Amino acid sequence: MEAFDFAAVVQAFPYLMQGLMFSLKLTAFSFAAGIVLGTGLALVRHLDVPVLAPLAAGYIALMRSIPLIMVLFWFFFLIPLLLQWVTGAARPTPIGPVYTAFITFAMFEAAYYAEIIRAGLNSIPKGQYEACRALALPTSRTYGLVILPQALRAISPILLTQTIILFQDTALVYVLSITDLLGAASKLAQRDSRLVEMYLAVAVIYLVICVAASQLVAAIRKRNAQAVLA
Amino acid sequence: MGVAAVQLTRLNKYYDQFHVLRNISLQVDPGERVIVCGPSGSGKSTMIRCVNGLESFDDGALQVYGKDVGSPGKTLARLRDDIGMVFQNFNLFPHLTVLENCMLAPVHSKKVPKRDARELAEYYLNRVHIGNQSAKYPGQLSGGQQQRVAIARALCMKPQVMLFDEPTSALDPEMVKEVLDTMVELASDGMTMICVTHEMNFAKQVADRVVFMDQGEIVEVGTPDALFHTPQHERTRQFISQMLG
Numbered sequence A: 001m002e003a004f005d006f007a008a009v010v011q012a013f014p015y016l017m018q019g020l021m022f023s024l025k026l027t028a029f030s031f032a033a034g035i036v037l038g039t040g041l042a043l044v045r046h047l048d049v050p051v052l053a054p055l056a057a058g059y060i061a062l063m064r065s066i067p068l069i070m071v072l073f074w075f076f077f078l079i080p081l082l083l084q085w086v087t088g089a090a091r092p093t094p095i096g097p098v099y100t101a102f103i104t105f106a107m108f109e110a111a112y113y114a115e116i117i118r119a120g121l122n123s124i125p126k127g128q129y130e131a132c133r134a135l136a137l138p139t140s141r142t143y144g145l146v147i148l149p150q151a152l153r154a155i156s157p158i159l160l161t162q163t164i165i166l167f168q169d170t171a172l173v174y175v176l177s178i179t180d181l182l183g184a185a186s187k188l189a190q191r192d193s194r195l196v197e198m199y200l201a202v203a204v205i206y207l208v209i210c211v212a213a214s215q216l217v218a219a220i221r222k223r224n225a226q227a228v229l230a
Numbered sequence B: 001m002g003v004a005a006v007q008l009t010r011l012n013k014y015y016d017q018f019h020v021l022r023n024i025s026l027q028v029d030p031g032e033r034v035i036v037c038g039p040s041g042s043g044k045s046t047m048i049r050c051v052n053g054l055e056s057f058d059d060g061a062l063q064v065y066g067k068d069v070g071s072p073g074k075t076l077a078r079l080r081d082d083i084g085m086v087f088q089n090f091n092l093f094p095h096l097t098v099l100e101n102c103m104l105a106p107v108h109s110k111k112v113p114k115r116d117a118r119e120l121a122e123y124y125l126n127r128v129h130i131g132n133q134s135a136k137y138p139g140q141l142s143g144g145q146q147q148r149v150a151i152a153r154a155l156c157m158k159p160q161v162m163l164f165d166e167p168t169s170a171l172d173p174e175m176v177k178e179v180l181d182t183m184v185e186l187a188s189d190g191m192t193m194i195c196v197t198h199e200m201n202f203a204k205q206v207a208d209r210v211v212f213m214d215q216g217e218i219v220e221v222g223t224p225d226a227l228f229h230t231p232q233h234e235r236t237r238q239f240i241s242q243m244l245g
Helices: A006-046 A052-065 A068-087 A097-123 A126-134 A139-176 A181-192 A195-226 B044-051 B098-108 B114-127 B143-155 B173-188 B200-206 B224-229 B234-244
Strands: B006-015 B018-028 B033-037 B059-064 B083-086 B161-165 B192-196 B209-214 B217-222
Touching: A006 A052, A006 A097, A006 A139, A006 A181, A006 A195, A052 A097, A068 A097, A068 A139, A097 A139, A126 A139, A126 B083, A139 A181, A139 A195, A139 B098, A181 A195, B006 B044, B018 B044, B018 B217, B033 B044, B033 B200, B044 B059, B044 B161, B044 B192, B083 B143, B098 B114, B098 B143, B114 B143, B143 B173, B173 B192, B173 B200, B192 B200, B200 B224, B209 B224, B209 B234, B217 B224, B217 B234, B224 B234
Parallel strands: B033 B192, B033 B209, B083 B161, B161 B192
Antiparallel strands: B006 B018, B006 B059, B209 B217
């Protein structure tokens, strides 16, 4: 068995960091877009908006029932065909792997965030809603200024935990041949025949980031538990 | 005779088959202080929650200063600006300071400029003797202090009628007095009040009339003296003797 080549890891570091940047960008975008879309879905269901509420429920059920890798494939292969049909183009309209990744991850995570946020909304005591109604606050202000701030604070540890999972899931873009952290390691491993070094390095990078994020979640949980509540 | 502050006319409400409010008719005049008492489950809280539309009703009519409060089957459209409510569990917003709690509704419901809303909030917080706590969060206050903040918050909307739904029931005994003293002051300023409470001494001190409810209906209405010392109905007599010992 060959000795572990630390120099190969050091040499590979800049390229691995490029891959990591893609993973982090994908995570950040999917988190932001997923939270916005997820909040909308959660509110629609919480307020039981006619027509939209069952549609939202159906969307969430669909996204939570199908593996992410399948959603990636569906989007990558089927949406071009759908666009061809809709636009009447002669050939399928390619979306490209990067756009596929960003859009799919955001839509997928939105379903999970929606359910977490809806649980947060349901956890707010009924008295808070009643106080807002008694003070004649419009619905938009009720949710924007009173309910959502409390709900998001309460569910922030769970949202962050889901985001850690999202970060780990970004490795799935490997199937679209995107050079994320895992993709970068894979390319180097195959080029230099340093599979052990590259995959171990990637594992350590994932470990460091996820452990640090988990510590942040624990700190937030502790702060929430100590927070003054009425 | 001027228009009544609150007029309930043969109000009926059902929770499925359960007849929770039975032909409730009550008139509260401007400046009048009405205490509503009765055993648990008598419909007291449901009745006053109908006044500001937190509960709907199924039959009858309800008006506040001549304006209809929704209609049978519907909750309130838009009269809550004129009706303040203080809840048993305070329902302060825990993520906002005391001052922010009081400013929120004037700024976002009545479009009062922030500077004016701040002055208003500080005035009413001082009025309930808690102005020095304005930077604190509700969780840092005692129950009695929180309830006084809740009273100030409701007053910041400059209501014409104040509803109190068992305002001291969730408080430790030593905190009840500070809240009742605040309510006595409010009453002496001429505020129209409907208060659901078990505090009979408070009722004797403040009430113009006392309404006794049982099993969803108004059994007896009278002055505190009449109701507490010469109740006409047996159910009233039993309740008063239990409450006064």
